[in-house]
Amino acid sequence: MSEDNKTQLAGQVTDSPAKSPALHITPGMVLKGTYRIDAELGSGGMGTVFRATHLGLEKIMAVKVLSPRAVSTPDSLARFEREAKVAGKVNHPAMTHVIDFGVEQGTPYIVMEFVAGKELADIIEREGPMPPRRAVAVMRQIVSLLRAAHALGIVHRDLKPANVKVLHDAADESQLFVKVLDFGVAKVVDDVSGQLTSEGMLVGTPAYMAPEQISGKPIDGRTDLYSAGLIFHEMLSGTRAFKGETIARLLLAQLNDPPPALTVPVPDIVRQTLQKFYEKRPEDRFQDAAEADRALMACEDVLRPPSANLVAAAVLPQSSDSTSGVRTLTLHPNPVEADAAKKPPSSVAFSDSLVKEGKSIEEPALVAPPAPVVVVPEPVPVPVSPPVPPVPVAPPPQAVQPRSSSGKGTLFAVLGVAFVLLVGGLGGAVWAWTSGRLAGVIPFAPTGDRGTPTDSGSTGSEPVATRPSTDPGQPTELTEPQEPVKNEPPPTEPEPTVVAGTETPTETPEAPETAPTDDPQGTPETGEAAGDAPQGEDTPVAEAVAPGCYTVVVAFESSRDGAGKYEPWMPRSVDSRTPINCSAVPKFGEINNAQGLYDHWPDSPSEKLLYSKPLSFQPEKKGEPNTRRMVVKAYTRVSEGTR
Numbered sequence: 001m002s003e004d005n006k007t008q009l010a011g012q013v014t015d016s017p018a019k020s021p022a023l024h025i026t027p028g029m030v031l032k033g034t035y036r037i038d039a040e041l042g043s044g045g046m047g048t049v050f051r052a053t054h055l056g057l058e059k060i061m062a063v064k065v066l067s068p069r070a071v072s073t074p075d076s077l078a079r080f081e082r083e084a085k086v087a088g089k090v091n092h093p094a095m096t097h098v099i100d101f102g103v104e105q106g107t108p109y110i111v112m113e114f115v116a117g118k119e120l121a122d123i124i125e126r127e128g129p130m131p132p133r134r135a136v137a138v139m140r141q142i143v144s145l146l147r148a149a150h151a152l153g154i155v156h157r158d159l160k161p162a163n164v165k166v167l168h169d170a171a172d173e174s175q176l177f178v179k180v181l182d183f184g185v186a187k188v189v190d191d192v193s194g195q196l197t198s199e200g201m202l203v204g205t206p207a208y209m210a211p212e213q214i215s216g217k218p219i220d221g222r223t224d225l226y227s228a229g230l231i232f233h234e235m236l237s238g239t240r241a242f243k244g245e246t247i248a249r250l251l252l253a254q255l256n257d258p259p260p261a262l263t264v265p266v267p268d269i270v271r272q273t274l275q276k277f278y279e280k281r282p283e284d285r286f287q288d289a290a291e292a293d294r295a296l297m298a299c300e301d302v303l304r305p306p307s308a309n310l311v312a313a314a315v316l317p318q319s320s321d322s323t324s325g326v327r328t329l330t331l332h333p334n335p336v337e338a339d340a341a342k343k344p345p346s347s348v349a350f351s352d353s354l355v356k357e358g359k360s361i362e363e364p365a366l367v368a369p370p371a372p373v374v375v376v377p378e379p380v381p382v383p384v385s386p387p388v389p390p391v392p393v394a395p396p397p398q399a400v401q402p403r404s405s406s407g408k409g410t411l412f413a414v415l416g417v418a419f420v421l422l423v424g425g426l427g428g429a430v431w432a433w434t435s436g437r438l439a440g441v442i443p444f445a446p447t448g449d450r451g452t453p454t455d456s457g458s459t460g461s462e463p464v465a466t467r468p469s470t471d472p473g474q475p476t477e478l479t480e481p482q483e484p485v486k487n488e489p490p491p492t493e494p495e496p497t498v499v500a501g502t503e504t505p506t507e508t509p510e511a512p513e514t515a516p517t518d519d520p521q522g523t524p525e526t527g528e529a530a531g532d533a534p535q536g537e538d539t540p541v542a543e544a545v546a547p548g549c550y551t552v553v554v555a556f557e558s559s560r561d562g563a564g565k566y567e568p569w570m571p572r573s574v575d576s577r578t579p580i581n582c583s584a585v586p587k588f589g590e591i592n593n594a595q596g597l598y599d600h601w602p603d604s605p606s607e608k609l610l611y612s613k614p615l616s617f618q619p620e621k622k623g624e625p626n627t628r629r630m631v632v633k634a635y636t637r638v639s640e641g642t643r
């Protein structure tokens, strides 16, 4: 890794030395009697990261041991603890969750979920410019996380491609799943070390630092947006925006020079959005992550292939709540009608140019939108999701909501829906017949007031069917599947993992001894570790099941309160379980349309959620809970009766 790509504790002009001896971490060492250090993953400006195993849970985790120079002042440990706790409250699929922290021989360390996948920096270096659609998809996930973190007052301060991991580097950007590393860590270091002006310490990576960060001015969420813009630039162009032979030159360029113009062709709207991310003056940038996300959505709409609009419009939920990230469905098969119907959001400052591209900014995104932002007011070690109240079923979804009054547009819309429903219905019938999903039903046992597991009364011997529940205290009944399980990804080889810039075979955690031998993964499905909902009153718990792989039909619920805030999707009941060949289980990363869901899968030792696919949606209305039925794939790793 080049010098200007590293986090720098640069310009140290005062005596701020390590006051405690560095803890010598070696493989085999056990921290807190719980975390066994397995191997070093790499080190950066703030410390060294190790792969470790949580001995009790037999889970792979990552332990970052902060360097003594990063945290060395008398009150540093208290601050460190505070920041680790705050970072632990950001519950978002793109967050690398902080699980625990501690101090060993005066040296603080953070325990995080282990994130497999490839560093964005390596992907760009290897593959060069990224297709704009893909770059926008990555950006949306980053920005969605920023939104969640900034809402808690947490600024990353060291965003860069090396701190972004892409869990599934598929050609199809809808399969991308991003995790951001080091949230909160830079803040700890910065707070403790002080800013350049006070203690002569500068925290960040010069190639991605915002001008205000360099000049020691106050920083806020817009600082992260600047760095995110430079990541965007790098994805689009394949090269870093600011380079410099020395750190001083690099910093000067950040302060004074505009980033070089993109040499790759991108639509104007993408260019303008990029520019708005990294304006030199914070007041000229997007003012918050929500505004940035709206602009990215507009880019997404322009970049979407025309054929995708029909299908996307037919299957996505509709909402009139523009603040939630879920947008009103619009179907514009005819670009002229689309132009007539579109209207730019007033909150996008440069909206005139945004709509110049001839696409409605209200069309839904084809790629999975970032998962709902969930802020959980619980301390580490494990962020706790708030219980979701019982859910009354909303009226059936209106799959398509044509906005144009034109008869032609309406005709297209109706034909589109009819087509989707026809294909869905046929596929559902074939799927139900072929998958054998009715066999081997082992219901889960939800607890608390979530009702009984199979509200449909389903024994698994009939297609899942639904009637709306009128009693909000009763569990939601099941809906007629609208989308069958189809087009499941073929089995794939485990992905190589990039560790410290080196491509190596995938790190395989020690699976429990009883793991099925044909388990195609055996990999740490990232996201399972920290952000999972703990088992409690409101968390459904899996019953012991035989080892093997299954397709599981699960009802999930999520709700939005009156403020339009999302609650997480929570598994609610399992209706059927069909044994499948483990080699047919797609690898993690092929989770589809439900990234947020993954983090809320109950942390059951017997289940791992690998894949999910929406089965049907209920419309989401502000202030009303909604229910989603999902088909998920899960597999078990434990022996019968051991859970």
Ligand SMILES: Nc1ncnc2c1ncn2[C@@H]1O[C@H](COP(=O)(O)OP(=O)(O)OP(=O)(O)O)[C@@H](O)[C@H]1O
Pocket: 001, 006, 007, 008, 041, 042, 043, 044, 045, 046, 047, 048, 049, 062, 096, 112, 113, 114, 115, 116, 119, 158, 162, 163, 181, 182, 498, 499, 500, 501
């Ligand atoms: N939670 C994690 N799971 C898996 N690997 C991780 C995790 N956190 C960090 N790593 C990996 O450990 C290595 C060292 O990370 P670290 O953050 O210390 O270095 P860096 O990103 O190169 O530098 P800096 O700390 O200066 O940002 C990197 O290869 C990084 O991808």
